[in-house]
Amino acid sequence: MGVITGSDKGTYYQFGLNMQRLVKQRDIDLNVYTSKGSVENVYAVFQRPRTQLGIVQSDVLAFVARVQTDAVLKRIAKKIKMVFPLYNEEIHLLGRQGITDFDDLTDRRVAIGREGSGTYLTARLLFKVSEVQPREMVLIDTDEALAELKAGRIDAMFYVAGYPVKLLTEGVTEADGLALIPIFNKSITEFYPVVQIPAKTYAWQSAAVDTVAVKSVLVSYDFRRLDCDNVGRFAQIVSTNLDWLKKNGHPKWQSVDLDFPLKGWEQYDCVRRYVGKSAPAPAKPKTSRIP
DSSP, X not given: OEEEOSOTTSHHHHHXXXXXXXXXXXXXXXXXXXXXXXXXXXXXXXXXXXXXXXXXXXXHHHHHHHTOOOHHHHHHHTTEEEEEXXXXXXXXEEXXXXXXXXXXXXXXXXXXXXXXXXXXXXXXXXHHHHOOOOSEEEOOOHHHHHHHHHTTSSSEEEEEESSSOHHHHHHOOGGGOEEEOOOOOHHHHTTSOXXXXXXTSSXXXXXXXXXXXXXXXXXXXXXXXXXXXXXXXXXXXXXXXXXXXXXXXXGGGGGOOTTOOOTTOOBOHHHHTTTXXXXXXXXXXXXXXXX
């Protein structure tokens, strides 16, 4: 089997490696693939042989429905199903001091990540639902965006990732004169869950900052008979060994709730049949299906 994740420096990839280690003990060989982001991962679970699983941001389906114009991607997205919800990824909006809130991005130059990345699709969706219009959406990666922000060539940048983010921990100091900008636009907070980045999450951040978050989601493509039992058995192993993952995996496993009701997502029925069984999956599970 295979799971497509994200950058080899990111949390998605670490989650993939943790699951690989877990299922290897149950005789499942799971290949972990890197990717450029959620949009690529939606394509991958449909197009790539033996890549049955992918990790995406929970707002990718809304992005495809509201922003994306690619008809093929829209068709694929309709059959993408949730295996499990994973963890929150907080939306970091970093900007020059003097920008007081999200609505202040009107007529500014704002870096929104490279095209197809999770940061890109969330930023595009935020501007869509809020109807805030920046002067320019700059399509550059987060490392380059931080350099441009420090140089004063852009006004703000987005980075969607679970805090603390290494780039902002190591790459920003108080002397840079930058700040996390709160997001409390009503149209956005009706669409995304409200969260807080606690004070001193970053050494240069003196006060807690209100923002919103997206969930990361483990997904599969609904091919019906093809791979249904493999995905179900995989999900069963993850479900019954969540404590092992919390103990031995990335720290973000601590906040994973596999039963979290995620708005807009339907759990794959191939997963529902297996989750809840504590015994190993039989070779032919059709006779012992749980509705």
